[in-house]
Every structure is written in C-alpha cells, then in structure tokens.
Amino acid sequence: MLKFILRRIGASALVLLGASLLMFFLTINSGDPLKDLRESNVQNKQQLMDQRSALLRLDDSPWERYWDWLSGVGGCFTGNCDLGVTINGVDVLGLTQQAATSTLRLITVATLLAIVVGIALGILTAIRQYSGFDYSITFSAFLFFSLPVFWAATLLKEFAAIQYNNWIAVGQYAPWTIVIVAILAGFLLQAVLGGTTRRRLITAAATFAFVTVMLFVFNALDWWRNPMFGIAGVLVVSAAAGVLVAALVVGLRNRRALYAALTTAVVGTVAYVAFAPMLVNDPSWLLLAVLFVVAIVVSVAIGAAWGGYARKQVMLVTGITGLITSIMVVADILIAHWASFLSIKSRPISTIGSQTPNFTGGFWEQVLDMGTQILLPTILLTLVSVATHSRYTRSSMLETLNQDYVRTARSKGLSEREVIVKHAFRNALIPITTIVAFDFAALIGGAVITEQVFGWKGMGALFQDGLNAVDPAPVMAFFLVTGVAAVLMNLVADIAYAALDPRIRR
Amino acid sequence: MSDIRNTAPDGEKYEPHVSATSTDAIGLAAGGSAGPLPGEDKSYSQGQLVARRFFRHKAALGSMIVLGLIIVVAFTSIGIGPIPGWWPKGYTLQYDKIGDGAPTWAYPFGQDTGGKDYFALVMRGTQFSLIIAFSVGIISTIVGTLIGAVAGFYRGWLEAILMRLTDVFIVIPLLVVAAVLGKTASGWGIWGLALVLGLVTWTSLARLVRGEVLSLRERDFVLAAQAVGTSPWRIITRHVLPNSVGVIIVSATLAIASAILLETSLSYLGFGVQAPDTSLGTLIDEYQAAFATRPWLFWWPGMLILTIALCVNFIGDGLRDAFDPRQNRNKD
Numbered sequence: 001m002l003k004f005i006l007r008r009i010g011a012s013a014l015v016l017l018g019a020s021l022l023m024f025f026l027t028i029n030s031g032d033p034l035k036d037l038r039e040s041n042v043q044n045k046q047q048l049m050d051q052r053s054a055l056l057r058l059d060d061s062p063w064e065r066y067w068d069w070l071s072g073v074g075g076c077f078t079g080n081c082d083l084g085v086t087i088n089g090v091d092v093l094g095l096t097q098q099a100a101t102s103t104l105r106l107i108t109v110a111t112l113l114a115i116v117v118g119i120a121l122g123i124l125t126a127i128r129q130y131s132g133f134d135y136s137i138t139f140s141a142f143l144f145f146s147l148p149v150f151w152a153a154t155l156l157k158e159f160a161a162i163q164y165n166n167w168i169a170v171g172q173y174a175p176w177t178i179v180i181v182a183i184l185a186g187f188l189l190q191a192v193l194g195g196t197t198r199r200r201l202i203t204a205a206a207t208f209a210f211v212t213v214m215l216f217v218f219n220a221l222d223w224w225r226n227p228m229f230g231i232a233g234v235l236v237v238s239a240a241a242g243v244l245v246a247a248l249v250v251g252l253r254n255r256r257a258l259y260a261a262l263t264t265a266v267v268g269t270v271a272y273v274a275f276a277p278m279l280v281n282d283p284s285w286l287l288l289a290v291l292f293v294v295a296i297v298v299s300v301a302i303g304a305a306w307g308g309y310a311r312k313q314v315m316l317v318t319g320i321t322g323l324i325t326s327i328m329v330v331a332d333i334l335i336a337h338w339a340s341f342l343s344i345k346s347r348p349i350s351t352i353g354s355q356t357p358n359f360t361g362g363f364w365e366q367v368l369d370m371g372t373q374i375l376l377p378t379i380l381l382t383l384v385s386v387a388t389h390s391r392y393t394r395s396s397m398l399e400t401l402n403q404d405y406v407r408t409a410r411s412k413g414l415s416e417r418e419v420i421v422k423h424a425f426r427n428a429l430i431p432i433t434t435i436v437a438f439d440f441a442a443l444i445g446g447a448v449i450t451e452q453v454f455g456w457k458g459m460g461a462l463f464q465d466g467l468n469a470v471d472p473a474p475v476m477a478f479f480l481v482t483g484v485a486a487v488l489m490n491l492v493a494d495i496a497y498a499a500l501d502p503r504i505r506r
Numbered sequence: 507m508s509d510i511r512n513t514a515p516d517g518e519k520y521e522p523h524v525s526a527t528s529t530d531a532i533g534l535a536a537g538g539s540a541g542p543l544p545g546e547d548k549s550y551s552q553g554q555l556v557a558r559r560f561f562r563h564k565a566a567l568g569s570m571i572v573l574g575l576i577i578v579v580a581f582t583s584i585g586i587g588p589i590p591g592w593w594p595k596g597y598t599l600q601y602d603k604i605g606d607g608a609p610t611w612a613y614p615f616g617q618d619t620g621g622k623d624y625f626a627l628v629m630r631g632t633q634f635s636l637i638i639a640f641s642v643g644i645i646s647t648i649v650g651t652l653i654g655a656v657a658g659f660y661r662g663w664l665e666a667i668l669m670r671l672t673d674v675f676i677v678i679p680l681l682v683v684a685a686v687l688g689k690t691a692s693g694w695g696i697w698g699l700a701l702v703l704g705l706v707t708w709t710s711l712a713r714l715v716r717g718e719v720l721s722l723r724e725r726d727f728v729l730a731a732q733a734v735g736t737s738p739w740r741i742i743t744r745h746v747l748p749n750s751v752g753v754i755i756v757s758a759t760l761a762i763a764s765a766i767l768l769e770t771s772l773s774y775l776g777f778g779v780q781a782p783d784t785s786l787g788t789l790i791d792e793y794q795a796a797f798a799t800r801p802w803l804f805w806w807p808g809m810l811i812l813t814i815a816l817c818v819n820f821i822g823d824g825l826r827d828a829f830d831p832r833q834n835r836n837k838d
Contacts, residue, residue, distance in 0.1 A: 011673075012673075015673040015674060015676075018674060019674045019677040022674065023686070026686045026687065030686050030687075030689045030690040142816060142819050142820065142823070143812075145815075146767070146815035146818075147815075148774075148787075148790075148808060148811045148812065148815075149771065150770075150771060150774045150775075150791075151790055151804075151807075151808035151811065151812075154790075154797060154804065158797060158798075438676060440676075441675065441677070441678070441679040441680065442679060442680065444679045444681075444682070445682060446681075448682065448775070449681070449771055463682065463685075464685075464775060464776075467686060467689055467777070468689075468776070478682075482679065482682075483677045483678065486677050486679075487677060490676060
C-alpha cells in the first residue's frame with residue numbers, strides 16, 4: 001500500500017513538473033508584456049521598458065527564466081520560498097498567501113458539499129428510477145450542467161442575496177409562503193420515501209403539518225432574526241443522526257451499534273456543556289481544530305468499546321455520529337451569535353469580497369461573516385458539481401444494481417438496505433472516486449469565474465491579472481497552488497480507490 | 507434482449523461498451539423506452555434502429571427542434587456576411603430609443619443603452635457562439651478520435667504520451683489552459699479561437715476512443731483482418747472506428763455543449779472573442795452592469811446560452827440511449 005502511494009506521488013510530481021513547463025511557456029508566449037508601455041506617451045518610455053525587461057528578464061532565454069522560477073519554488077522545501085515578483089515588483093509569495101486561503105476555503109467547502117449531496121442524490125434517483133423524483137432531479141442536473149456560471153452568479157446575487165437581505169430586515173414569513181413551502185416539502189419527501197399511495201399520502205400530510213406548524217412557531221418566536229437552538233436541540237439532532245447512521249450502515253438489528261451511536265451523541269453533548277465557556281469566551285481556530293480531532297478520536301474509541309462482532313463498522317458509525325455532533329455544536333454556537341451578527345451587519349449577505357472589510361465583531365461573528373460571504377459562490381459551484389456527481393452516481397449505481405452478485409444477495413434474503421449499502425453502493429463508489437478527482441479541476445476553473453463575479457481577491461484574480469499583463473510569476477503561483485491541490489485531491493482519490501477495490505493494491 | 511439479431515452489426519454480437527459510455531458523460535435515459543417494439547418481425551439496419559430509438563426519446567427530439575429553430579433564426583434573421591437576412595434592422599445602426607429601450611413589438615429584445623437593436627446584436631452573438639461551438643466540437647472530435655484510435659491500436663509511446671497529456675489536464679484546469687491559449691489567439695479572430703479551443707478539448711474523447719479500441723483490437727474480426735494482411739490504417743478506419751461510432755457521436759455532441767459554455771466563459775473573462783467580433787459571453791460581460799436598470803440586456807444572451815447548451819446535452823443523452831439501449835433494460 002505504501003509503495004503504491006509513493007509511486008503515485010512520484011508520478012504526480014513528474015506530471016506537475018511537465019505541466020508547469022507547459023504552463024510557463026504558454027504564458028510567456030501569450031502576448032507582449034511591454035504592450036501598454038509601447039502604446040503610452042510618457043517621456044521616459046524607453047527607460048520604463050528597459051526597467052520592465054530587466055525585471056521580467058525578457059532578454060534571457062525562456063529556459064533560464066523557467067529554471068529560475070523552478071529553483072525559487074524548490075526553495076520552498078528548504079524554507080525560503082521565492083515565487084518571483086509581479087510586473088509591478090510586488091512579491092508574489094505574499095500575494096499568494098492572502099489569495100490562497102479564501103480560494104482554497106471556497107473550493108474545499110464546495111467539493112465536500114458536492115460529494116455528499118451529489119452521491120446522496122445519485123443513490124436516491126437510482127433507487128427510485130423512473131419516478132417523478134428521478135425525472136425532476138435528472139432535469140435539474142441537465143439544467144445545472146448547462147448553466148453558464150457567470151450568468152447564474154449575477155442572477156443569484158440579484159435575487160438570492162438582495163431579496164434575502166430585504167426579507168431578513170423583517171424576518172417574517174407570509175402565511176401563503178408557509179403553505180407553499182410546506183406543500184413543496186411534503187411533495188418532495190413523499191417522492192423520496194415512496195411506497196404505496198396510502199403511505200405517500202400519510203408522509204405528505206405529516207410533513208405538511210409539521211412544516212406549517214414549525215414555520216408559524218418560528219414566526220411567532222421571531223426565530224429568523226433571533227434564532228436559538230440550545231443544548232437540547234444539539235442532543236436531539238445528533239441522537240437522531242446517530243440512529244439514522246446506525247440504521248444505514250449496520251441496520252438497527254445490531255443493538256450495539258445503536259447504543260454506541262447514542263452514547264456518542266450524549267458524550268458529545270456533555271462535552272459541549274463542559275467546553276462551552278471556553279468555546280464562547282476564548283475561541284480560536286486552533287482550539288476548534290484540537291477539539292474536533294479529540295471529538296473524532298473519542299467517538300471512534302466509543303465505537304471500538306461497544307463494537308462487538310462488527311467493530312469496524314460500529315467505529316464508522318460512531319465516527320460519523322461524532323462528526324455530525326461536532327457540526328451541530330458549532331452550528332449551535334453560530335446560531336446563538338446570529339442576532340448580534342445581524343446588529344453589526346444588517347444586510348448579512350453582501351455580494352462583494354470574501355469577507356467584510358474592517359469588520360468589527362468577535363470570533364464567532366467573523367466566522368458568520370465569512371460564512372455569509374462564502375454562501376453564494378459555494379451554492380453556485382456546488383450546483384454544477386452536484387449535477388455531475390449525481391448523474392455519475394446514478395448510472396454507476398444502476399450498473400451495479402444490475403449485476404449478478406446483487407441478484408444473489410437479494411435472493412439469499414438480505415434486506416434491501418444491506419443490498420444497497422454493502423453490495424451495490426460500495427462497488428458503485430469505485431468509478432465515482434475517479435470522477436470526483438477529475439471534476440476537481442473543473443471546479444477550480446469554475447472558482448476563477450465565480451471569484452470574478454463576486455469580486456473576491458483570490459487566486460482567480462491573481463491568475464487573470466497576471467495573464468492580462470503577460471506576467472508569468474502570478475500565473476505560475478496560481479498554477480502551483482491549484483495544481484498541488486489537484487494532485488493531493490487525486491492522491492486521496494487514489495487511496496480511496498485502492499481501499500475500495502482490492503485489485504488495485506499491488 | 508430477444509432481438510439480438512436486429513442489434514448485431516456486421517455479424518458481430520453487439521456489446522455496448524459500458525465503462526466508456528456510462529461513466530464518462532453526465533447522463534443516461536431521461537425517458538423513453540428503447541429497442542424495437544415486440545411483435546415486429548421486420549429487420550432493421552443498425553442506423554435505422556438508432557434513428558428509431560432516438561426519435562422515441564421525446565426530450566431529445568424536442569431539443570432537436572428547438573436547437574434547429576435557434577440555428578435557423580440566428581443565421582437567417584440578420585444574414586451571414588454579405589448575404590442580407592429578413593430582419594430589417596442592423597446590429598451596427600443606432601435607432602431612436604423608444605422609452606428606456608424595453609422590449610416592444612418593433613424591438614422584440616429591446617434596445618441597448620445607445621439605441622441599437624438588441625435582437626440583431628444577440629443574433630450576431632449567437633451566430634459567433636454557434637460557429638465556435640460547432641467548430642470546436644468538430645476539431646476536437648477529429649483530433650481526439652485520431653489520437654485515441656492510433657494510441658489504442660499501436661500502443662507504445664503514443665499511448666504513453668496520451669496518458670501523460672490526460673494527467674496534465676487533471677493538474678491544469680481546462681478553463682485555465684484555454685484562457686492562456688485564448689489570449690494568445692486573441693488577434694486571430696474567431697477561427698483562431700475555435701482552433702485553439704479544439705486543440706485543448708480533445709483529451710477526454712481520446713481517452714474514450716482509446717478504451718474502445720483497446721477492447722476492439724483483441725476481437726476476432728480484427729485478428730482475421732490482420733491475418734489476411736489488411737493494412738493497420740484500413741483496419742482502424744474500416745473495422746475499429748465504425749464499431750465505436752456510438753461513443754464518438756455522443757461524445758462529439760457533449761463536446762459541443764461544453765464548448766459553448768467554455769467559449770462564453772472565456773469571452774466573459776475577456777480571454778475569448780474580442781471586439782469587433784461578439785459572442786453571447788461578451789454581450790453578458792458588456793451589459794451585466796445594466797442588470798438593475800435594463801434587465802433584458804442581461805436575460806436574452808444568458809437564456810440563449812442555457813437553451814443551446816441544454817438542447818445539445820439532451821440530444822447527446824438521446825443519442826446515448828439510441829446507441830446503447832442496454833442502459834434502459836431495467837424498465838422491462
């Protein structure tokens with residue numbers, strides 16, 4: 001396994017090297033870096049041109065310039081990075097560090113969301129093939145796949161952001177909105193859950209009643225402006241999530257898994273109560289990261305302790321439950337800070353930039369600010385990727401569901417859950433990992449456009465400005481960051497591939 | 507399948523190539539059943555079968571009609587080059603503005619800020635976008651098919667180069683390399699742009715065709731052809747490629763859909779079509795600031811891009827179902 005990974009890393013490094021060479025030569029030959037000076041009428045034109053020629057080393061051979069760049073990058077391994085300077089003499093390393101954080105944040109969130117949502121939708125549509133639900137998801141996938149991102153972004157800015165900001169100033173749903181939302185929710189849920197007509201009707205009616213009542217209660221509490229969730233909410237949601245995960249992964253017949261999941265949810269909530277003062281009063285990213293790692297380790301340990309004959313699977317169940325509980329804890333704290341956030345920033349979703357400049361709020365308000373700023377670009381990037389992922393997952397699932405071993409599994413009396421989760425889904429995941437890695441490059445391309453529309457000063461801007469000025473240093477910095485990210489993503493996909501398919505491990 | 511006789515081309519058992527078609531493009535059946543109707547005893551050629559299945563796919567058929575209408579209107583309304591069209595207004599002339607330029611009967615798409623007829627402008631952009639998209643589709647299909655077939659058939663260094671090139675495109679996003687090349691080609695007009703875009707979008711098709719050829723070259727009819735001394739080129743063109751025509755056609759269609767999105771995105775970023783030429787992407791770029799005051803300047807080009815891409819994707823989906831009916835068998 002280690003040999004396999006090392007070999008993949010070696011191959012990726014070579015590809016990265018070749019791609020960087022290609023990128024460098026294409027960039028320096030894409031235009032004339034002195035064009036703006038040639039056309040200007042300033043007195044010291046010749047002097048400026050000579051200066052820039054010296055800065056960009058235009059008189060040296062391209063190979064020398066490439067070697068220069070490469071050795072600067074090679075310095076990163078020994079601690080003194082040098083990514084060169086831009087056409088205006090600014091150090092690219094500093095620019096990149098600023099730009100990379102916001103861009104990588106956007107790409108990571110979008111990728112994770114797209115994988116989870118896309119695969120879930122793909123499985124659901126494959127199970128409910130040729131249902132109304134399947135057709136509507138299929139049509140939406142085609143629609144999002146054909147969507148010009150830059151155009152949709154402007155629409156989203158105009159309608160989602162501005163309308164929401166107007167609405168949150170009041171924060172009340174009109175009765176007819178509630179009815180429409182409830183009808184839609186009921187319709188969607190019955191389509192997903194399926195069953196006989198009677199069961200569908202019951203599902204739809206129950207959902208309708210629940211959503212209507214909840215929305216009216218939220219209205220009455222002014223919840224949308226002063227939301228709260230509370231420790232009880234964290235406990236209930238994580239316990240429910242734990243039961244669901246246990247039911248999906250090992251089935252409820254394995255009581256140990258169920259108890260392990262519930263223990264995880266309870267332990268998580270108790271830990272939240274214990275750490276709450278620290279989290280609210282003295283938060284930092286480091287604290288969050290440490291607590292998160294501890295939470296996952298403890299959850300997996302609970303799974304190992306409860307495990308019994310299905311230890312590995314129970315550990316998976318408690319691990320996922322721990323993850324969900326951690327998310328719920330952070331969500332609870334964020335929700336509790338929403339009201340104070342609104343008082344600082346009355347129009348929460350602004351459409352320019354990755355965070356509000358000169359924002360004066362505590363740590364959690366700043367997180368909320370970044371969250372609201374990242375929301376629209378993420379939705380946009382995710383939609384396109386979800387369309388691809390769900391289609392691939394669907395066809396891959398249908399493929400495996402037609403295999404003989406699935407028929408064998410059914411005929412020996414396994415439950416539908418076991419057939420789908422253990423026999424079909426696991427095998428369907430194999431081609432999906434490849435697609436996800438491939439799609440990552442497309443996502444980076446999408447991020448360049450999205451950043452442009454939403455006015456983020458990210459890697460996309462670095463690339464565009466650099467390319468416009470025929471300035472190789474920033475373009476290569478963009479390539480370096482996104483290329484390394486893509487290679488890492490590919491490596492993860494390869495490892496997942498090898499874990500899923502024993503034939504690959506050689 | 508009870509009708510294996512009807513679906514067998516050239517006396518070979520027809521095996522749809524699952525891995526190539528089902529996992530490498532976005533979709534499969536949006537609807538429609540496939541295969542000849544039960545009880546029919548007439549024999550059909552492979553082409554007839556495909557056509558019958560395609561025309562039964564309603565979404566694809568509808569998309570074909572819509573796309574045809576868009577193409578006809580775009581090219582006949584304002585005419586091509588020196589040939590005049592039936593639309594009385596030009597795209598360069600400034601007319602007196604009616605009100606704030608909102609769509610009226612005289613100006614169905616409205617007028618832009620300077621009073622130009624927006625219908626004529628949008629039709630001109632559609633022409634350019636369509637020309638580029640189709641040229642890119644054709645170029646990338648030819649290049650991809652050739653390279654894929656040669657790499658798969660001869661193996662060796664060509665195949666190694668091909669696989670490494672594919673890896674490069676995992677590392678450099680297509681949009682990025684297209685932007686760099688688009689800037690290089692900015693002075694060469696739309697044909698130059700179409701050429702460079704075609705030269706970077708062939709990799710996925712080449713991979714697909716290579717996969718097809720790798721399995722086909724081991725088949726008995728290829729061995730038989732080799733045994734009687736047929737030249738490799740003739741084997742590729744006569745025996746191998748006709749058997750992978752389904753993959754190629756479907757992929758070409760989807761390439762057109764992604765080409766139109768790629769071109770408009772590049773034009774929007776400023777690395778694609780340059781003035782005085784125009785495209786649907788440059789129109790959106792030019793008028794997006796006017797969204798709050800003159801929304802029609804923004805809506806028309808975007809809706810056209812969306813409609814064209816959606817239609818082409820649906821046609822590709824219908825073609826996939828038509829060439830690979832096995833995908834639909836769970837409906838039986």
